[in-house]
Amino acid sequence: MSDQSNNGALLLSLTRAARLVGITRGALQNKIKKGELPTFEGMVRPEDLLRVYPDTQLDNSSELERFTHIKDEAFAHRVRERLLPEPEVLAERLSGLGKELARTRAQVERYKTITDWLYDKFSEYERSGDKDIRLIMGPLKLWLRHELEKQSPSDYLQSYVVKESFLRLMTAHVRLVPGQREFFVEGSDTILDAALRAGVSLRYGCSNGNCGLCKARVVSGKTLPMRHSDYVFSDAEKAQGYVLLCSHTAVTDLEIEAPRIGGAQDIPAQQIATRVKKIESLGEDMALLHLQTPRTKRLQFLAGQAVTLETANGAEADYPVASCPCDDRNLQFHVRRLPGNRFADYVFKKLKNGDIVALAGPKGEFTLNEESPRSLIFLAHGTGFAPIKSLIEHAMARDVAETLHLYWASDDGGHYLNNLCRSWTDALDNFHYTPLVADVAESAPALRQIATDHPDLGGFDIYAAGPEAFLASVKKHLRDNNFPENQLVTSRVD
Secondary structure (H helix, E strand, C coil): CCEEEEECCEEEEHHHHHHHHCCHHHCCCCCCCCCCCEECEECCHHHHHEEEEECCCCCCCCCHHHHHHHHHHHCCCCCCCCCCCCHHHHHHHHHHHHHHHHHHHHHHHHHHHHHHHHHHHHHEEEEEEEEHHHHHHHHHHHHHHEEEEEECCCCCCHHHHHHHHHHHHEEEEEEEECCCCCCCCEEECCHHHHHHCCCCCCCCCCCCCCCCCEEEEEECEEEEEEECCCCCCCHHHHCEEEEEEECCCECCCCCEEECCCCCCCHHHCEEEEEEEEEEEEEEEEEEEEEEECCCCCCCCCCCCCCEEEECCCCCCCEEEEECCCCCCCCCEEEEECCCCCCCHHHHCCCCCCCCEEEEEEECCCCCCCCCCCCCEEEEHHHHHHHHHHHHHHHHHHHHCCCCEEEEEEEEECCCCCHHHHHHHHHCCCCCCEEEEEHHHHHHHHHHHHHHHHHCCCHHHEEEECCHHHHHHHHHHCCCCCCCCCCHHEEEECC
């Protein structure tokens, strides 16, 4: 469950190991697949981690912190009221680390007793034995003393142990069964919020402790209620260790049995009265519409899905959600002003902060294949970037794909969130961004850049969104390059 010991040796889960060295879990899995990093029942040793990543610096400039920063900034995550865990949680974790330290000290004392006994025995044999025995015992004593006096472990390994202990104090590691998905609970987050932030799709409803849809069984570990809940468990559920994930935080590392979302078919239809939080201009004919749901009725959706929006004048239109499911209360939509589009016209001329916008959905199958081990290529044209942005942010939150490459085609000057894409490139070593200038009907020349950058396209999953003409060009281009059809997912966005 949590980081374990193998004959006294510290072992790290892949999620914690990736976090310690500041890389993605996907990159770590790739090293394992190539045979460069050994594992023990799905765990790795710090010594092996250091051997594979010898230049790792365990300081505040690590890729981990840069990655965390860009996720917090780009995803517009909810601001946490408290960054530190609750006092009861900290006390419990400190107690656990203290007990572990006591066990380690007892084990060290036992080893010392054994080595002292060995040394005395060597000395006894050296004194009482014949010449051949003395020739053996003398060097053996010197070797034993030399080994005991050697500085161990290395400074780098000590840094790993210190950082790993601090990580265990400030966060709790959660593993879901079945499926073995993993994530961390930080600060005073609930288990549900932490799962969503990590891109793990769990079943939930009100998020307020009333409906019981997020109930899960704690297989091992300890939780703490964070807020009052009205849901009543049966006596059998109480005996089996069920809790509400929206109302509890993790005190220790956990293993929980929780119902996951398997696909779009598992998402219920929802109707929510949202309010306009902000309307941000992204150009003369482009607006970023920020909608906020009530606290007790957040939108459950998968990255890449769309919803129907309706304004007070009865104008409605379908728009892909342009934000990450990790923040299911604050939703973003890219609205382009188009002739004859009553909804867009109302947004640009009349809609204001605080107004109600009715939302229905979600809908669509343009979602990420989270079971695929392949790297990801994203293709967008114009406002096709909206669902692609949601997929990218979700992929970043999942932290599994080894590399992500975005190609955004548009008419000249149509990359309305160009700076955001470049900020991803600056912050993440495994993210690449290539803006392309291409008319919808003439996308083929620009698409040749993909094959130039990635001669082996078969090692990728490709997600494409945009007008029908653009998607037709993408399909023809990939077909001509013998790309497997089952690794391409498309969505029409006009």
